[in-house]
Amino acid sequence: MDRADSREASGGGVGGRMTHAEHAAQHRAATPCAAHHANFGGGCLNCGWEPEDAQQGGSQPLTEQQKAAYLEVRGACCPRCQSDEISGGHVEINDGFAWQNVDCKACGAEWQDVYSLTSVDDVVIYTSTPEVTV
Secondary structure, three states, X not given: OOXXXXXXXXXXXXXXXXXXHHHHHHHOOOOOOOHHHEOOOOOEOOOOOOHHHHHHOOOOOOOHHHHHHHHHOOOOOOOOOOOOOEEEEEEEEEOOEEEEXXXXXXXXXXXXXXXXXXXXXXXXXXOOOOOOOO
């Protein structure tokens, strides 16, 4: 029995695939997984989970329609199940771009939000405290 079959037999994950949270629980990581544990490939340096684990379970890439709908609501809900039970990890920034791993607690989906620098504003520094009358 291969890994995907054993996951399906145990009922793990969505559609039989093991989510990052399930993998971490099964491997009993010494510390809880956090966004700073993610490597550039999306794997976890803490518990050893790799995104290929999810792909072997039959996960399909987001469709262009799902991506467009997600952007239309400005990332307010999961692009797969539309749940608002999503949470994002640490934001990494480099060369005018930023990215953040995001996951859905409702369906177990995981994806990456990508941001780009679009503007710059002056910093306003107040040299004195404004007087307030009561």
